[in-house]
Amino acid sequence: MAIDKHTGLYVNCGYETISGEAALFKHALMAGAAFAAAQPVAVSAQATATAATPDTTASAEIVVTATKREQRAQDTPLSIQAFGGDLLQRLGASGVNDYLDKVPGLTSFGNGNTRNNFTIRGVANIAGSFPAVGYYLDETPISDIGAPSIDLFDVDRVEILKGPQGTLFGEGSIGGLIRVLTTAPDPSKLSGRVSAGISSIKGGSPIYRIAGALNVPVTTNFALRGSVAYTDDGGFIDNRTTGTKDVNFVRSVNVRVAGLWKPIDAVTITPSLIYQRIRQGTDSFNNPTGADLVFANPAAGNFSLVNAAPNGGNLTLVDNARIASGTELTLANAFDGFSNARFYLPSLTVNVDGGAFNIISATSWYNFERSDLSDDRATAASFRSGLDQLTQFGVLPFRVPFPRGFPLAGTSRTNTFTQEVRLVSNDDGPLKWVVGGFYRNRNTFSSIVETAPDLTPLFGVNKIFETINSIRYRQLAGFGEVSYAVTPRFNLTGGLRVFREQIHATSQSGTFVPGGPPTFAPGYVQFPQIGPTGSSETSAVFKAAIDYKIAERVMLYALFSQGFRTGGINTRIIPAGANPALPAGSPVFYGSEKLDNYEVGVKSVFAEGRVLLNLAGFILETKNPQLPVELVPGFTATVNAAGGLSRSKGFEGEVQLRPIDGLTLGGNFAYTDAILVSAGTNGTLVAGSIIPNTPSFKAAAFAEGEIALGSEIKLRPRIDYAHTGSRFVGPSLDPTVAARPPFPAYDIVDLQLALAFHQFTLTGFVTNLGDARAVLSNPSFTQLFGLIVNRPRTIGLRLDASF
Numbered sequence: 001m002a003i004d005k006h007t008g009l010y011v012n013c014g015y016e017t018i019s020g021e022a023a024l025f026k027h028a029l030m031a032g033a034a035f036a037a038a039q040p041v042a043v044s045a046q047a048t049a050t051a052a053t054p055d056t057t058a059s060a061e062i063v064v065t066a067t068k069r070e071q072r073a074q075d076t077p078l079s080i081q082a083f084g085g086d087l088l089q090r091l092g093a094s095g096v097n098d099y100l101d102k103v104p105g106l107t108s109f110g111n112g113n114t115r116n117n118f119t120i121r122g123v124a125n126i127a128g129s130f131p132a133v134g135y136y137l138d139e140t141p142i143s144d145i146g147a148p149s150i151d152l153f154d155v156d157r158v159e160i161l162k163g164p165q166g167t168l169f170g171e172g173s174i175g176g177l178i179r180v181l182t183t184a185p186d187p188s189k190l191s192g193r194v195s196a197g198i199s200s201i202k203g204g205s206p207i208y209r210i211a212g213a214l215n216v217p218v219t220t221n222f223a224l225r226g227s228v229a230y231t232d233d234g235g236f237i238d239n240r241t242t243g244t245k246d247v248n249f250v251r252s253v254n255v256r257v258a259g260l261w262k263p264i265d266a267v268t269i270t271p272s273l274i275y276q277r278i279r280q281g282t283d284s285f286n287n288p289t290g291a292d293l294v295f296a297n298p299a300a301g302n303f304s305l306v307n308a309a310p311n312g313g314n315l316t317l318v319d320n321a322r323i324a325s326g327t328e329l330t331l332a333n334a335f336d337g338f339s340n341a342r343f344y345l346p347s348l349t350v351n352v353d354g355g356a357f358n359i360i361s362a363t364s365w366y367n368f369e370r371s372d373l374s375d376d377r378a379t380a381a382s383f384r385s386g387l388d389q390l391t392q393f394g395v396l397p398f399r400v401p402f403p404r405g406f407p408l409a410g411t412s413r414t415n416t417f418t419q420e421v422r423l424v425s426n427d428d429g430p431l432k433w434v435v436g437g438f439y440r441n442r443n444t445f446s447s448i449v450e451t452a453p454d455l456t457p458l459f460g461v462n463k464i465f466e467t468i469n470s471i472r473y474r475q476l477a478g479f480g481e482v483s484y485a486v487t488p489r490f491n492l493t494g495g496l497r498v499f500r501e502q503i504h505a506t507s508q509s510g511t512f513v514p515g516g517p518p519t520f521a522p523g524y525v526q527f528p529q530i531g532p533t534g535s536s537e538t539s540a541v542f543k544a545a546i547d548y549k550i551a552e553r554v555m556l557y558a559l560f561s562q563g564f565r566t567g568g569i570n571t572r573i574i575p576a577g578a579n580p581a582l583p584a585g586s587p588v589f590y591g592s593e594k595l596d597n598y599e600v601g602v603k604s605v606f607a608e609g610r611v612l613l614n615l616a617g618f619i620l621e622t623k624n625p626q627l628p629v630e631l632v633p634g635f636t637a638t639v640n641a642a643g644g645l646s647r648s649k650g651f652e653g654e655v656q657l658r659p660i661d662g663l664t665l666g667g668n669f670a671y672t673d674a675i676l677v678s679a680g681t682n683g684t685l686v687a688g689s690i691i692p693n694t695p696s697f698k699a700a701a702f703a704e705g706e707i708a709l710g711s712e713i714k715l716r717p718r719i720d721y722a723h724t725g726s727r728f729v730g731p732s733l734d735p736t737v738a739a740r741p742p743f744p745a746y747d748i749v750d751l752q753l754a755l756a757f758h759q760f761t762l763t764g765f766v767t768n769l770g771d772a773r774a775v776l777s778n779p780s781f782t783q784l785f786g787l788i789v790n791r792p793r794t795i796g797l798r799l800d801a802s803f
Contacts, residue, residue, distance in 0.1 A: 068168055068422060068424065068434050068436075068481075069425070077545045077546070077555075077558070077601070078161070078163065078545075078559065079161075079601065079616055079652070080159050080160060080161045080162070081103050081159075081160045081668070083099050083102075084157050088152050088157075089195070090718070090752075091752075092197065092765060092798050093152045094151060094152055094153065094231055095112065095113065095150070095152060096112055096150070097776075097790075098152070099158060101748055102700045102722055103160050104669050104670030104698040104699055104700060105120055105121050105650075105652060106118065106119070106120050106160055106162075106176075107693050107695065108693075108776070109124075109777045110146060110777055111280070111777075111788050112149060112776065113250050113252070113278050113283070113341075114146070114148055114149075114278050114339045115146040115339070116146065116148070116149055117131055117145050117147075118176075119132060119133065119691075119694060120160070121163065121618060121672060121674075122648030122650070123620060123648060123674075124175070124674075124694060126627060126691070126692060127628040128590070128626040129471075129566070129567075129568030129569070130143065130171060130172050130565050130568065131145050131147070132174050132175040133172070133173065133174075133175045133176050133177065133178060134165060134169050134172045134177040135147045135178050136169070136178070136179040136180065137150055137180050138180070138347065138349075139349055139362035139420065140347055140362075140364040141169070141366075142345075142366055142368070143173075144414065146370070148278060148370075149278075150254075151229050151276060153227060154182060154183050154225075154229075155181065155182055156181045156182060158179070159178070159181070160176065160177075161173075162176045163597050164176070164541075164563025164595055165177045165561075166497055166541040166562050166563035166564055167561065167562075170475070170477055170479075171475065171501070171564055171592070172565065172566070173563055174564060174565045174594075175563070175595075183225065184225070184258065185225035185258055185270075186223055187219070187220060188217065189217060190215065190216060191215045191803060192213055192802070192803055193801060193803070194211065194212040194800070194802075195209070195210070195211045195212070195798065195800045195801075196209070196210045196211075197796055197799070199765075199794050200794065200795050200796065201234065201236045202792040203792055204234055204235055204236025204237075204791075204792065205234020205236070206234050207232065207233045207794070208231070209229070210230055211228065211229035211230070212228055213226065213227035213228075214226055222259070223259065223260050224259050225256075225259075226258075227256045228253070228255050229253070229254045231250070231253075232249075232251050233249060233251070234246050234249055235249035235250070236792055237282070238329070238331075239332070239333055239336055240330045241333055242333070242334075242336055246281075247282045247331070247336050247337075248282055249280070250278065250280045251278075251279045251280075252276065252278040252279070253277050254275070254276045255274070255275045255276075256272070256274045257272070257273050258271065258272040265353075266353040266354075267350070267351070267352050267353075268351040269350050270349045271346075271347070272345075272346070272347045272348075274343075274344065275342075275344045276343055277342040278340065279338070280338060280339045281336060281338055282338070329773075329789060333375035334375050338371075338373055339374075340372075341368070341370040342368075342369055343366065343367060343369070345366050346364070346365050347364035347365070348364075349362050349363075354426075355426065356427060357423045357426055358423070358424045359421070359422075360420075360421070360423075360424065361419075361420070361421050362418075362420045362421075363418070363419050364418050365415070365416070365417050366414070366416040366417075366418070367415050368416075369411075369412070369414075370410075370411070370412050371409075371411045371412075372409070372410045372411075373410075374407075374408045376406045376408040376450055376464075406450050406452045406464055407450065407451060408448070408449075408450045410449075411446070412444065412445065412446040412447075414443070416443075418439065418440045419438070419439045419440075420436060420437070420439075422434055422436025422479075423435050430485035430486075431483075431485075432483050432484075434481050435478075435479070436479055437476075437478050437479075438475070438477040439475070439476055440475045441473075443470075443472050443473075444471045444473075446467070446468070446469045447466075447467070448467045449466045450463070450466070451464060452464055463510070463512065464511070464512050466508075466509060466510055467509035467571050468507065469506070469507045469569075469571050470506045470507070471503065471504070471505040471506075472504045472505070473501065473502070473503055473566065474502040474504075475501045476499065476500050477500070478497070478498050479495070479496065479497040479498075480496055480497075481493065481494070481496075481543065482494055482495075489549040489550075490546070490549075491548075493543070493544065493545040493546070494545075495542065495543035495544075496540060497541050498538075498539075499564075500536065500537070501537050501538075501567070502536045503534055503589065504532065504534040505530060505531050505532070505533060505534065506529075506530065507529070507530040507571040508530070509527050510524060510526040510527055527571075530569065530571065530588055533588060535588075537567060539564060539592060539594070541564050541594065542560075542562050543561040543562065544559070544560045545557060545558065545559040546558050553605040553606065554603070554604040555602065555603045555604075556600075556601075556602050557600065557603075558600045560596070560598055560599075562594060562596055562597065563595045563597070565592055565593050565626065567589060567592045567640075568589070569588060570589070587639060590626060591640050593623075593626050594622070594623065595620055595622045596623075598618065598619045599617065599618040601615060602614065602616075609658075610658040610659070611655070612655065613653075614655075615652070616651065616652045616653075617651040618651070618652075620647070620648045621646070622645070622646045622647075623645055624643070626638050626640060627641045627676075627680075643678060645676075645678045646674070646675070646691060648672060648675075648694070650670060650671045650674075652668070652670045652671075654668035654669075655668070662706045663703070663704075664703070664704050665703050666702050666703075667700065668700055669697070669698065670697070670698050671696060671697050672695070672696060672698075673696060674690065674694045676688065676691065690727075690728050692727075692729060693728075693777070694727055695726060695727040695745070696727075698723065698724050699722070700721065700722045701720075702718065702721070703718070704717070704718040704719075712758055713755070713756070715756075716753070716754040716755075716756060717754075718754075719749070719750070719751050719752075720748075721747070723745065723746075724747075725745045726743060726744050726745045727742055727743050728742045728743070729743055729777065746772050746773075746774035747770070747772060748768055748770075748772060749770055750765070750768070750769065751765065751766045751769055752764065753765075761799070762798075763798045763799075765795070765796055765797075765798070766793065767791070767793070767794045767796075768793045769793065770793075773790070775788070776788045776790055
């Protein structure tokens with residue numbers, strides 16, 4: 001099989017925590033294609049991981065386009081967990097939630113469909129406008145707070161890179177990077193596949209999914225590839241107020257068309273167009289006890305979440321996150337909401353083989369839109385609490401009646417143009433390099449409006465709050481990375497990225513304050529309009545690594561790398577003297593934050609390729625981090641905490657065993673201790689707070705076998721287990737709220753049994769065998785109103801066919 005100099009070979013095995021030891025595959029493939037189809041692999045790379053397919057010869061070796069260039073995986077001193085397209089197909093994966101639990105060190109804060117905000121190694125987005133983990137679709141960065149889940153049909157692989165990737169992938173990858181890489185057209189043959197499945201959710205409506213892909217070689221140097229995937233997820237949460245069943249339905253469609261043209265042997269042109277639409281109902285459930293949720297002890301300023309007994313009993317703190325297995329999932333919203341998202345992404349990649357080096361140009365135009373409508377029960381409870389104070393202290397002679405929630409409507413649009421040009425050396429000598437330039441122009445518009453008509457007769461205004469933002473981000477960057485083999489076993493690597501970010505913004509916002517001690521004066525507060533105004537920042541990040549092979553398949557490495565997260569604009573500001581925490585007033589702009597990563601590790605393969613063992617330890621430190629500071633109750637701004645420091649430290653491990661041919665066992669884990677060491681002179685968080693959305697321990701394991709029932713019939717059983725430890729939805733210590741309990745740990749077991757015959761595979765599966773109720777996230781770091789939970793036990797059948 002030929003190796004494409006841009007993409008490398010395809011990783012088609014295990015749950016490819018790819019470690020970069022080619023010899024593991026060399027010995028495994030010699031044992032037979034049956035084992036190779038199920039073998040998990042471990043790889044370390046800063047970019048794309050690829051490997052020999054199961055039908056290649058024993059001489060095939062794993063190849064990665066490490067650091068955006070072709071390189072053997074065992075020469076790259078970083079770790080990446082990758083899921084090949086074959087494994088994604090066997091798992092029936094359709095979105096981010098289907099691989100999230102299988103990646104220790106990775107968590108997500110969002111609904112898993114229209115909104116995803118990832119955390120890797122305890123590096124989270126506590127405040128700020130940009131995510132802490134980068135998100136790429138092929139060559140295009142689609143990183144955003146609330147990025148959509150990408151449909152995984154006809155995907156070549158998904159890669160999760162741990163640790164900052166700042167030198168080569170820029171802002172937004174301060175904690176790591178997720179790359180979704182689609183399957184490229186192939187001019188050599190006509191091929192295609194289809195997939196159809198149906199499954200039943202306990203207590204919910206059925207799930208239907210159908211998808212197909214077709215690869216057509218038009219000529220010997222030109223091919224087209226198209227795919228379509230449609231999913232109708234019936235949902236499993238009922239709204240007991242409106243009587244609507246399964247209000248958290250999800251319906252999505254993904255369409256992709258791509259071409260590959262080689263006008264001459266040295267030039268490859270790949271245009272692509274991807275369109276995806278997701279329509280989702282209300283994405284969370286709330287209040288499993290059925291009692292009102294209010295804020296406790298408002299006179300003392302303690303706004304902790306509590307459960308108030310309907311008969312006026314005592315207020316007690318609610319651990320609303322602990323849900324017994326089998327609990328019926330309902331909500332009590334005044335109306336049914338929705339969250340809809342769509343994007344289209346035209347792109348063009350050109351690869352020119354210049355002999356001594358390749359020239360690669362990647363151009364894209366990413367267009368994303370989202371609209372949401374929700375019943376904001378958190379604000380409703382806050383208002384009820386504030387207005388009850390007015391009654392309690394005699395300002396109002398009666399208790400003001402309010403609906404359970406307020407309509408909260410939001411729309412957002414993002415248009416991003418990106419252009420990257422890089423040169424990658426082709427020399428086989430000891431010196432290897434990559435150098436390039438990057439340009440991004442990102443324009444965003446967002447509008448969030450919450451209204452309450454019942455306020456009009458009382459206060460003459462029905463608006464709870466409104467924010468309208470128009471922001472443009474422009475970045476120009478240059479990057480490079482050089483590696484030099486001092487000896488055949490000893491390598492040095494260095495990298496640099498220099499960037500300039502410009503921000504131009506206009507913003508208008510206001511909020512209704514329900515009143516309370518000491519003024520008891522409710523009313524609508526209009527914040528000063530911001531802009532048109534702008535700011536700019538120039539900075540650089542570095543990387544340095546060494547690796548040494550103490551044996552043919554045992555490598556030690558040490559790494560220092562940096563990442564950065566772009567600054568932004570505060571849409572709400574207050575004047576000097578209004579808040580003691582911000583004596584000079586809140587800043588309109590806040591700067592980027594930079595992270596330093598120190599990492600050591602070992603990668604090893606022994607027992608003639610039957611055992612793989614990888615270990616890594618890391619310390620990540622962010623100085624002057626972006627932190628929230630409260631302007632008025634319930635509304636915050638972002639500041640760079642001068643003198644502040646957040647630190648995440650831990651270690652990771654992975655092991656794969658092949659005790660006998662046809663049986664693969666594997667597992668991995670991550671321990672993470674992530675805290676805010678110092679809050680500095682700004683911010684409202686307390687030193688010692690645990691970083692949100694970061695379980696201290698996360699692990700996964702699997703066993704997969706292949707049993708030949710005939711020359712063309714195979715039985716493939718598989719079991720997956722995942723454990724996610726307890727974690728806090730927001731900072732564990734916060735002076736504005738009482739101590740809150742963490743989200744509890746949970747365990748998930750999945751089973752499947754596949755029968756493969758000729759070009760067909762029939763798979764029966766059970767996901768969430770124990771019917772666990774796992775809380776994945778909620779809409780807000782600071783509230784427990786509306787919990788996003790995993791899908792209950794699901795039983796299904798899927799048929800795949802290829803040609």
